[in-house]
Amino acid sequence: MSKPHVVIIGAGFTGVAIAHDLALRGCEVTVIERGDICNGTSGRTHGLLHSGGRYAVKDKESAIECIEENKILRRIVPQVIEPNGGLFIALDDSDLSYAEQFIAGCEECGIPLEELTPQQALKIEPNLNPRLLSAFLIPDGTFDPLRLALAFAATAKHNGARFRTYAEVEGLLLDGQGNVTGVRILDRTTNERLELHAEVVVNATGAWAGKITAMAGLDAPVRPTPGIMVAYDQRLIQRAVNRLNEPGDGDIVLPQRRMVVVGTTSFDAENVDYIPVVEEQVKLMLERGSQLIPAIRNAQPRGIYMASRPLVGSGSGRSMARTFKCFDHKETHNIEGLVTITGGKATTMRMMAEKTADVVCAKLGISTPCTTRDIPLLSYRQYYTVPNQEKHYA
Amino acid sequence: MPEQWTVTLRIYRQKTNEPSRYDTFTLEVNPDEYILDAIERVWAFHDRSLCFRHACHHSTCGACGMRVNGVEKLTCITTIRSVARPNAVLTIEPLRNFPIISDLVVDMGELYRKMEAVEARAVLPITEAEIEKPPHQWKTEDSQYVRLSDCLECGLCISACPVAATSQPYLGPAPLAAAQDHRLDRRPDLLTLIDSEHGVWRCHSAFECTAVCPSFVDPGRRIMDLRKQTISAKIRHFFGK
Ligand SMILES: Cc1cc2nc3c(=O)[nH]c(=O)nc-3n(C[C@H](O)[C@H](O)[C@H](O)COP(=O)(O)OP(=O)(O)OC[C@H]3O[C@@H](n4cnc5c(N)ncnc54)[C@H](O)[C@@H]3O)c2cc1C
Ligand code: SF4
Numbered sequence: 001m002s003k004p005h006v007v008i009i010g011a012g013f014t015g016v017a018i019a020h021d022l023a024l025r026g027c028e029v030t031v032i033e034r035g036d037i038c039n040g041t042s043g044r045t046h047g048l049l050h051s052g053g054r055y056a057v058k059d060k061e062s063a064i065e066c067i068e069e070n071k072i073l074r075r076i077v078p079q080v081i082e083p084n085g086g087l088f089i090a091l092d093d094s095d096l097s098y099a100e101q102f103i104a105g106c107e108e109c110g111i112p113l114e115e116l117t118p119q120q121a122l123k124i125e126p127n128l129n130p131r132l133l134s135a136f137l138i139p140d141g142t143f144d145p146l147r148l149a150l151a152f153a154a155t156a157k158h159n160g161a162r163f164r165t166y167a168e169v170e171g172l173l174l175d176g177q178g179n180v181t182g183v184r185i186l187d188r189t190t191n192e193r194l195e196l197h198a199e200v201v202v203n204a205t206g207a208w209a210g211k212i213t214a215m216a217g218l219d220a221p222v223r224p225t226p227g228i229m230v231a232y233d234q235r236l237i238q239r240a241v242n243r244l245n246e247p248g249d250g251d252i253v254l255p256q257r258r259m260v261v262v263g264t265t266s267f268d269a270e271n272v273d274y275i276p277v278v279e280e281q282v283k284l285m286l287e288r289g290s291q292l293i294p295a296i297r298n299a300q301p302r303g304i305y306m307a308s309r310p311l312v313g314s315g316s317g318r319s320m321a322r323t324f325k326c327f328d329h330k331e332t333h334n335i336e337g338l339v340t341i342t343g344g345k346a347t348t349m350r351m352m353a354e355k356t357a358d359v360v361c362a363k364l365g366i367s368t369p370c371t372t373r374d375i376p377l378l379s380y381r382q383y384y385t386v387p388n389q390e391k392h393y394a
Numbered sequence: 395m396p397e398q399w400t401v402t403l404r405i406y407r408q409k410t411n412e413p414s415r416y417d418t419f420t421l422e423v424n425p426d427e428y429i430l431d432a433i434e435r436v437w438a439f440h441d442r443s444l445c446f447r448h449a450c451h452h453s454t455c456g457a458c459g460m461r462v463n464g465v466e467k468l469t470c471i472t473t474i475r476s477v478a479r480p481n482a483v484l485t486i487e488p489l490r491n492f493p494i495i496s497d498l499v500v501d502m503g504e505l506y507r508k509m510e511a512v513e514a515r516a517v518l519p520i521t522e523a524e525i526e527k528p529p530h531q532w533k534t535e536d537s538q539y540v541r542l543s544d545c546l547e548c549g550l551c552i553s554a555c556p557v558a559a560t561s562q563p564y565l566g567p568a569p570l571a572a573a574q575d576h577r578l579d580r581r582p583d584l585l586t587l588i589d590s591e592h593g594v595w596r597c598h599s600a601f602e603c604t605a606v607c608p609s610f611v612d613p614g615r616r617i618m619d620l621r622k623q624t625i626s627a628k629i630r631h632f633f634g635k
């Protein structure tokens with residue numbers, strides 16, 4: 001019997017991780033991406049390998065997912081990670097009064113935590129604001145966004161998944177009852193249009209997920225929520241530095257190669273194909289970032305960019321949970337053949353893929369369990385050196 | 395109000411089985427925007443068929459290398475002001491010395507194969523990184539801390555290299571720089587490759603690689619140092635050490 005064919009739309013973190021998982025479970029996988037790997041939100045992510053500390057007080061579900069996945073990614077893709085930890089620092093009374101809930105939340109979520117005196121913190125990170133009142137060391141990390149995705153994609157490709165980049169999904173193939181049986185795509189390298197049939201289509205288009213479900217006449221509760229990041233041209237810290245308080249604007253500074261990157265904000269947007277940089281937010285990043293690391297004021301901006309979170313559900317901005325949702329549209333709308341996955345974080349990409357692949361496999365009658373938590377990923381470079389399997393499903 | 399300029403992007407276009415051409419797009423820009431932002435706007439609002447590669451938008455992924463007025467640039471950190479004046483025409487072309495996939499996108503598979511051949515380090519102990527010398531004072535016991543290495547594997551150096559232009563098998567600047575970073579005394583197994591006809595001696599010392607490298611790798615200097623390492627390694631080898 002031939003393997004069932006699954007088309008995944010989108011090659012951000014979510015799509016490549018699903019491709020990896022499904023290839024291991026014995027599916028024929030084709031990933032369709034309108035640009036190149038990670039050209040959407042994933043490439044422009046801030047780059048924090050969350051320990052969960054940020055969510056430990058208000059969003060424990062996310063926090064627990066983060067710490068578990070943080071440990072797994074350190075093990076399976078050390079090639080893209082700086083596993084150097086992170087600090088939460090208190091600069092005023094409001095921060096100090098948050099400490100108690102923070103400690104309790106981290107304990108409850110299983111996030112290891114070590115309290116440092118200001119002197120100890122300054123010893124390991126001399127560029128911290130010297131007026132800091134307290135600091136906690138937690139197992140944050142940072143990652144290179146594109147290479148993180150490429151390592152998943154390389155391994156998927158090695159296991160037979162096929163990647164079709166620069167191919168835009170323009171429509172879904174529907175049977176007479178509105179069920180999804182494949183995709184209509186435009187190959188942007190040749191300007192040719194073709195159809196691809198599939199047993200299941202997985203919509204992993206993040207902030208664009210609603211555009212794909214609309215092609216099947218369905219609504220998806222995705223709220224594109226962009227934020228800004230500003231990279232400065234000096235590597236002033238070696239660890240993630242977070243403000244010890246409820247998540248807010250510009251309260252995380254990360255090292256990235258010879259830079260530090262300050263982020264971020266959270267607002268609503270309609271068209272996320274191009275999100276203009278808002279000048280006020282650039283100023284806000286400098287102001288907030290330099291509270292944590294004053295020397296940022298002497299550095300020059302090197303890159304300023306925006307990316308759009310695919311948040312799920314109602315509410316707005318920061319108050320929305322950072323977990324993910326996987327919808328089998330058979331269950332939500334009685335439409336067969338389409339699964340939508342959105343929300344979540346880079347840090348939880350593997351787990352999102354596991355849950356989505358479970359749903360897809362259940363639909364296809366595949367009982368092979370998920371093995372991705374224990375399989376080290378191939379070198380990210382192999383995405384470019386392993387050829388695509390020559391198979392056509394048109 | 396931010397300053398506004400009008401600039402024209404003259405973009406190289408090439409689709410499979412079609413002749414190449416240049417398309418022009420005239421845009422209102424803020425001169426402090428990056429070239430990549432202008433290109434992304436062309437795609438978003440003017441021509442959805444334009445292919446270009448980008449991911450991080452802050453010089454860490456190496457995806458957005460192109461030639462701007464003939465010079466290799468990482469377009470996500472190159473401001474329009476740094477290369478143009480009001481009403482200028484900016485010619486945007488794909489990197490050289492790689493096969494073109496479509497428009498501004500090239501196939502860099504060959505570079506990645508060579509980076510794999512020298513087992514280029516993607517992360518390295520922080521104690522070995524060139525910039526974490528004082529003031530950060532990393533101690534040897536801090537070697538469990540690692541950082542991403544500087545090379546973005548962006549291919550700018552390969553595009554600018556006059557030797558890579560004439561000899562495809564030449565290892566080229568980034569892979570040689572990665573071999574230098576290993577040090578041949580620690581990795582004597584790399585000697586044969588580095589000392590081969592496609593290795594360190596092919597370089598003409600044009601230093602074009604160093605001129606265009608956006609990420610402080612300084613491949614030209616590293617290649618010169620790798621030559622010294624190669625000679626030492628051969629002497630060691632000769633004396634059987
Ligand atoms: C400002 C900001 C900062 C963040 N920081 C962090 C962080 O520090 N740590 C962390 O863990 N997470 C972080 N996140 C979250 C994380 O980046 C996202 O959750 C993740 O990147 C989403 O990945 P995705 O694959 O779902 O979406 P995307 O990366 O957007 O992928 C969707 C893909 O679908 C493609 N696509 C869309 N439409 C079509 C079509 N019609 N045909 C074909 N392809 C199509 C797009 O081109 C795109 O590549 C951050 C998010 C934002 C916005
Ligand atoms: S050496 Fe410099 S120019 Fe060459 S690939 Fe690496 S970062 Fe790019």
Ligand code: FES
Pocket residue numbers: 447448449450451452453454455456457458459468469470471546
């Ligand atoms: S887009 Fe990543 S280096 Fe320019």
